[in-house]
Amino acid sequence: MTNLYRSTIIYPVFIVIFLLQLSTVFAQSFEAESGTLSNGANLQGCTGCSGANMVGNLGGPSNGTVVVPVNVSTAGTYTLTIYYCTADPRVIYVTPNNGNYTGINCAPSGGWSTVGNTSMNVTLNAGNNTIRLDNGAGGWGPNIDRITLQPTLTISFGSGNSIYYNLGTGKYNVYFNNNPVITDAYASANSNNIFYSHTGYTSRTYAATPVTDAFGSGTKHTITLTGSGLITMQQVFYTYSGKNYFFTEVLLTGAGSNCYRMAPLVADGVAIPGGGDMRALNVPFDNDAWIRYNAQSMGSANFTSAEVTGLYDNSNRNGLVIGSVEHTVWKTGVSVTGGGSGTLTHLEAYGGFTSNGVTRDLRGHGWVSVGGNSCKSPKIMVNYDADWRTAFETYGSANATAEPRYIASYTGGTPFGWNSWGAIQSSLTLAKAKAVVDFFANNCVNFRNSDNTLYIDLDSYWDNLSSGGLSGSFAQLTEFANYCKSKGLKPGIYWAPFVDWGKNGSATVDGTSYHYQDCWTKINGSVVDLDGARALDPTHPGTKGRIAYVIGKFKTCGFEMIKLDFLGHAALEADSYYDNSIHTGMEAFKKGMEYVVDQLAGTMLTYAAISPNLASARYIHMRRVACDAYKDISETNYTLNSTTYGWWQKNLYQYIDGDHLVFGTEPLAENRARFTSGLVTGTVLTGDDFSTTGAWTATAQSILQNQDLLDIARNGNGKAFRPVEGNTGDQPNELFTAAIGNYQYLAIVNYGAAAKNYTVSMARIGLNPSTTYGVVKELFTGALTSVTGNLNVTVPASGAAIYRIDKTVLQPMGMLSMR
Template sequence: MQEKITKRKLSVKKVLTMLLFFVAIVSSAQTYEFENGTRTNNADIQNCDSCSGKIVGNLGGNSSVSVNVNVATTGWYNLKLFYCTGDPRTIRLTAGSATTIAIPCEPSGGWSTAASKNVSVYLNSGTTTLLWDNTSSWAPNLDKFVLSPIGTSSTQTISFGANNSIVYNLGTKTYNVKFNGATVITNASAYAYSDQQYLSVNYATATYTSEAFTDNIGSGTKHIFTLSGNYTLGMQQVFYAYNNKNYVAVQVVLTGNGSNSYKMSPLTSYQVTPNFGSGDTRALFVPYDNDAWIRYNAYPLTSAEFTASEVTNIYNNTNRKGLVIGSVEHTKWKTGIAVSGGGASSAYVSVIAGWTKNDITRDQRGHGWVNVGQTSCASPKVLLNANDDWRTGLEEFGQANAALQPKYIFDWTAPKPMGWNSWGAIQSNINLTKAKAVVDFFHDDCPAFKTEDNTLFIDLDSYWDNMSDAELAQFVTYAKNKGFKAGIYWAPFVDWGKYNRPVEGSSYTYNQCWTMVNGNPLELDGAYAMDPTSPGTKARIRYFMNRFKAAGFEMIKIDFLTHASIEADGFANNQLHTGMEAYQEGMKFLVDEIAGKMLVQAAISPNLATGPFVHVRRIACDAYTSIGETDYTLNSTTYGWWQNKIYDYLDADHVVFGNASIGENRARLLSSVVTGTITSGDDFSTAGAWKARSQLLLQNNDVLNVARADMHFVPADGNTGYNAANVFSATYNNVTYVAVFNYSNTATTNNVSLSRLGLGSGSYSVKELYSGTISSTQGTLSVQLPQADAALYAIYQGPVLSTPNYNWGNASTNYVFPNPATNTFQIKFDHSINGPVAISVYDLVGKEIWKTTTVAEDMISSEIPVQHLAKGVYVVKVSTSGNKVQNFKFIKQ
């Protein structure tokens, strides 16, 4: 009996031991080799000397590998992935029915050299199939992965806005972000590169404190998690919760002696999963500047694989919900937002302060070090903002940028500027005679094209130095006497000569001022970059600004500013170590030298960092007549319009009519109206079709009144990828203005939903402002456009369209021009006319002294000869079809 009992006890002990062994196995690290998984299509097993065994290669497209895992407990697990790749590639992981996550893999050192990275995955108890693939591109070779359970630990919850919160895990040093109660960002971590790589998840302990704070955005509570242990430097993960704001700002800070850094991330998450519901989900690539015809791109989230400059927006174009993630500080860092779509509802996102890329930021070396020699180093503040309308989210991001980096330049209080620029058509042929002829054209032949305060900016672009200083001063005086303001152009931070010589206005030579990168002058856009901190560069700026101010110029277009933000081997100011720090110094010096004397417009320049230093910024560059170039400029407006919260005005580049079709001309002009300001660009010193087109289009006061008003157009949709939206709208004084474009070479019909434009279900009056055609609509605006054309509609309720009233000169909708005249005049009608026009001329006592018949095309008559009339004042009576009679007062010189 005793023997039986002993055997029974041994059996129970054996079972318990086996159970404990099984629990230990499933609750500790488990290693899975990919070569033991199930492969599809071309995926194969390859040798790897540095791996734990073999690797699975040829992954991507329709080739995948899947591995079954078994865990005892439902919860979060750390997955340490071992991979091999010679170039940057992404692998996507789907754990059972969970949302697919993207895992970008940096080069490991070769196709058979292994590297590793850690990812958090949520697994249910039991067996789960992990599918590894990349349907849109090649994937890295895969060696193995190790699963380890993440133990439970205490959390700290931070509330902000309405039902939004940060849930910080004090054990893992990661955090979740919830908007409207739903988790949108999961297990976000931080890192900083200094003397070594500091990872938030590897610190031993985290403690929490909070304090009140105030910055230019507002006041609130600053939440600080201080990390220590396992590293020589400390780290803080900081969250700024603003009162009455539905967004939060995040930041990472290195602390301790020697805590300088060249790369930091306050947020890196493999699971950004906005709760968008079904629909067309997108992720927005934002360029760093507007050079080299770069474009914005709204990628479908499933195929997104990019790094955007400073900000991105992940959004649903169908229901318009969106998530903005972007830096709101640009004084030290260039920041990239890396996005890799895991599917239609998830993405990997990493905010990288210290990011450069040659074809985007124009840099040819890595980012400089920040806070050298100091005891702390902070990343920029990064805004997280979920919104019911992705467009509103970007506008709030723009407002936050403007608040945190307020204007350094003087406030612009005059009305919206409009004008002409010589680069559009005259280019290198500009001279005093041509410049004066352009002034005469606008004064005599196109008098209704003026700003609200009755002027224009007539701007000499590059090659203005064809003229002497005396001729420049003469041009300024000539323009001023005609009621206009003269503008000039200059690129303060580039050397087009690219050879050593004395620097104007200084004792320095050019080779002392060039920006050196990797031991050589940095050449970009055909010019050498000049160090913005160099005393020689500054002396040159002072010399030219003094010339421009002495001549009396009231406007300056500054160009190629990106050259001043380049990461360099070093700067003349050796206290600065990054391109953005140098940019700040150079731009402040330039603005100080301008001394409040000129309206300042930036051409090629960084999108966001230029905001404090200029009044107007071109949103694109070098677009001319064709409908394709209008699509290019409006691509930047479609996805960058929100920068009107940072700049006083945006400009879509010069409007050149040339010999293009009337439809392309309408579209070209409307692109500027939609973007912000109008800058005409034709050569009005010579005869050509562009003169009549300008007289017609630039004197349509219905259109010009929209351009003059302080209204901001937004895109109706953001699903156009590399191209522009075709519908934009703005509401002003209870009138909704709708711009519709056709960029194609065939006629189109657009059925524009009024509810999508924010209008109700009632009946509306509609006026097309180019033609003057009036109609009515309800629910939908049906727009039929010929190829390469555009239309502008005013939608309103009531019998009369309420428009701005600008009380000056020839602001009426019909008039004689030029007036006075010597040889000929023309008539601008208030409606479209195609046919004969009877004209009678009377003296002041009412005697008819001459009459003739001419023809009109659209809203402009042909030229009417008056050289035979004696000098004096006359009344011109005009009769058109339908016996409509109009009278004009006319002066013969």
């Protein structure tokens, strides 16, 4: 039977099925009082315990200990479940056979006569073994009622990583680097009833089949659960050769299997090795309403993060990232509940998440697989890494792999440009737009990307240049587009395809015979306004006809870039959709966005403003990480909060953008900070009113033509900088870094009202602290220095500095000079 529990071999030709009925895997139970007590451990009465007694006084100054003898017939891995009592959080140390101990967190059970349980995995020999329980750290452990042992299915992946699945209970533990990280995990599905993998099912069978997909060669591990009166459930795990992550999903199969909520991963315990500055990251669903990321202290965290969360120790950077890589059917939430001491007492990754304040929804999630005989959850990635930032970047890339772009890739250089909403806004005219073109063509000639390209983008109120609205003449828009091109620039335009700003009611939808009120999305029987705009059903032929009509006119004008806005309106959960095959907001979003992309037909750089963080990636080239930020340091603060905790979306999108870079009449320090926010995020889109002359024009001619600065975006191909730290709550990091070519860049932003001194460890930004870097250039001022170990610098109030560290020049600077 040994191989039954430890087989992880990939069989290329045939399916391997292991069948265990519950009758063959009953747990062996051992009372704690059957063990040998020492160092003050004693028996105590317990009305709720299995033998009316428990072992107490474990740990403490004398390290009270109990050693329980156990006997198993077969060597292998076993699930050890510890039944305990405690009124407060405690830790129990578990030592099998006098080997290495493992500390297990025990959440409060409800009191000293109320039994709780937790589990871990142990490797035992055939025959006699011992399990020692104590608390060698000097703290007090919980009181112990009993322990049980069950043989365990082992699914190994990567290096030192395993899923230990208990076929008897339907629960599993996950170990990374041979450390328990996720404990007592199970799956659930909400149909007409709620089904749990660990409740009611009486048979669980295991099958391993080879799989080859975009992630490589691996194994699909399927546990099929059946029981009288229950819909068949399947828990699925995907592992890949050499990959230190896995994917999991849950399915219901059979009549009545359609669901409105499915959770492939529910866990009653999560602990990240380390014990330093433990953080849990709350990720927004979109970039609307100035919402912020929040890296909360893990022990007190209590939130549902949209699509993904990160759990990590900011001190040593060990981290776990858990999130969905599929976004075309479900909205996913990851709920976390802190348990004190840097642990979680509950984690749930589930499809079916809605929230007015997060997903903007006013009703529950739609049902999935309506009318079908099988329903699948979103696929959840579970990824552990020695650096939580790398784990997030891997997650970003996995999203792009799992759901490849529907839109053809953009092949140009990092987008540089100007957008009218930064300053001109509703005052836009053809004369002003042409004057902006003239400014960049004649007075800011070196502000260009690696393709010598610059986009001039007309935002909302571009219809000031059209007579008669959408149905009227676009002659002035064509004139503007042609004027841009005559000056060597590229014209851009703006549109929100899924909203009715005018709430036009009985008016005819442009380009169709439908009325606007026919196309309005209905939620709870009423139309819905979000951000002041009425949502349109993305599946309605009137909405689609309008999209085809307007985009057709833009293409005829000759626009080469389009900024799409208010895309979240297309993702709202609705009472119903015109297309009766669509039942969820994300299904509607997919339908609408694919239609937009089809109409664009590869003619434009496609860019999104307000939009879902992850689901938009299939349909656009570039996405704004924060919306409606303009010029002062508070808006730079807001932008860089999104970059601090969302920089990894660069692995999902071709480019991410930090919103309008407006200089206005702000002090030089704030202008440097604002421009730094763009470079750190990856692209450069400015927004001043360059149709007139003011303080901003001189600032632009200086900063926007600083080639050392522009080379960051050019040579980095829009590469977003990593945050140096991840413990800033809902505030941004002050330090960001990126490796580009032979240079390591360090950006420092001081959001405070006073100058601030910084001591930056070279080791913390990925460099050798023992090396002397001989050429270190501050790019705003051109000042040169050298650095060994730490960089000491003072940054002005509300200001920024960007250092370029040449990694190839490793001697003192001396008389070295640079451009």
